[in-house]
Amino acid sequence: MxxxxxxxxxxxxxxxxxxxxxxxxxxxxxxxxxxxxxxxxxxxxxxxxxxxxxxxxxxxxxxxxxxxxxxxxxxxxxxxxxxxxxxxxxxxxxxxxxxxxxxxxxxxxxxxxxxxxxxxxxxxxxxxxxxxxxxxxxxxxxxxxxxxxxxxxxxxxxxxxxxVEILPAPEWSDENYPWNEPEKLRLRVPMFTNPGWKWHNAGRVIEGPAWGGCLEIVDYQLRAHRYLQPLERYKDCVLFLETSEEMPSSAYVYDVFVGLGERGLLQQFSALLVGRPKAWEFNQKLSAEQKEVYKREQEEAILKALREYHPSIPVVFNMDFGHTDPQFMVPSGGHIRIDGIEKRVFVRY
CATH class of the missing domain: 3.40.50.10740 (Murein tetrapeptidase LD-carboxypeptidase, N-terminal domain)
Known part of the structure; x- marks a missing residue:
């Protein structure tokens, strides 16, 4: 296929x-x-x-x-x-x-x-x-x-x-409703102004089918090596990744990217879309400043791995999919067009 x-x-x-x-x-x-x-x-x-x-x-x-x-x-x-x-x-x-x-x-x-x-x-x-x-x-x-x-x-x-063109959400949140405290369920969670997406290696147009998901589950798949396809199946696809409410360390994120690189999988993709990291959970209530540090360290870990394995790949950081709200639905296997010249992203639903 x-x-x-x-x-x-x-x-x-x-x-x-x-x-x-x-x-x-x-x-x-x-x-x-x-x-x-x-x-x-x-x-x-x-x-x-x-x-x-x-x-x-x-x-x-x-x-x-x-x-x-x-x-x-x-x-x-x-x-x-x-x-x-x-x-x-x-x-x-x-x-x-x-x-x-x-x-x-x-x-x-x-x-x-x-x-x-x-x-x-x-x-x-x-x-x-x-x-x-x-x-x-x-x-x-x-x-x-x-x-x-x-x-x-x-x-x-x-x-x-x-x-359809995907635009940055006007505002976002990574904080949750306390499901175990019913009296608080109808309160508003705090929302934050979206500064927009962050582009790296922009300057050309890339398109292809999407593959990816939650980084920690991709790690499961790498370890099991039971459902991964031959490397050529991923050639010129668009990789999309995001991290979960477990808030993995930047060292862990780097290690997973190293695994993708050593397998030869990372190098197959023509572009990378990265969901905004969730940087708050009930057991890790980070301040605004701490959230920024967490997000910056994750971004630096990804860029470090990319410099080692796929330095030319275009990347869009802080996109609105994954474990933060709101979300756009990423069509896994669906067509994505990334216009790095105009800095616009289009997906086919």
Whole structure:
């Protein structure tokens, strides 16, 4: 299969049924109020009908159980898309129980991020475009209201075809709602003015299919080396990466990039898009100054690795995807055009 032979699954219509699954953690069981708000938004703002499966609201399901839910959702002709409830940390264990032929026969839009990187990569290997972002308990269940920027991107991913320019969000946040303190759920999280994206090695136009996701899950994939494709499959693709709420150190980020470089994988990509790092969590409440240091150190670690393995690659830092809000949906396997001359980014949904 050549790089550019990716299938865009059919778009949805209002009234369609959508599978809501927990292929990673079953947090809807622990935080049903948050999950139910996300389902309500799916119904009211997007006019879609959520369909739950046996493991959707169940913690500690086995990888086999989660795989059965995934396969049942994809094989059901009435289900027009599949959306993750939330992420987790062990979805890679599910992949060996999937039936690739069924997924290729019944392609449909898949949304999720973080640990869902695993399933995005599995679908990528089958030549199916999926959409990195938009989990029910995070983006849909933003308590005060969904972010307009996220809503617009979700609508494009779910309902609309064609290329669109991605612009920086007007404001952003990396701080969370305290799900275990219901009295605080309806407070606004602090939002910060977006200074824009940061370009490195700009000056030419690059285009190709996207591959990537959460850096820590990419690291899982590198270590397992079970689902990676031959290096030539990634030639001239656009790499997109971001880090999670675990807030990995700059040394760890550098090490993962070294792994990509030593494998010869990093050198295959024609451009790199980097999501804005999440630099706040309940157990690491960094100040504004500390956040800037964290982000700068991560950027420097990435640039250090790139100087060693791929010094000419164009990079766009601090983009609005991943573990900060709002998000644009990154079309994994979908076409991305990066105009480094005009400093503009376009994606095909």
């Amino acid at each position: 050549q790089n550019k032979q990716f299938i865009y699954p059919s778009k949805l219509q209002p009234g369609d049924k959508v599978a809501v699954l927990s292929p990673s953690a079953g947090l809807p069981e622990i935080f049903p109020e948050v999950f139910d708000l996300g389902l309500q938004r799916l119904r009211e703002q997007f006019e879609l009908v959520p369909v739950e499966y046996p493991g959707t609201r169940k913690m500690n399901t086995s990888p086999e159980e989660r795989a059965r839910d995934i396969m049942a959702a994809f094989a059901d002709s009435e289900i027009k898309a599949v959306i993750c409830s939330i992420g987790g940390d062990d979805q890679i264990k599910v992949l060996k129980y999937l039936d690739a032929e069924v997924l290729r026969t019944y392609p449909k839009p898949f949304l999720g991020y973080s640990d869902a990187t695993n399933l995005h990569m599995y679908l990528w290997n089958q030549g199916i475009v999926s959409y990195y972002g938009g989990a029910i308990m995070t983006q849909f269940a933003r308590y005060h209201a969904m972010d307009d920027y996220t809503v617009e991107s979700l609508r494009r991913a779910l309902f609309l075809d064609g290329e």
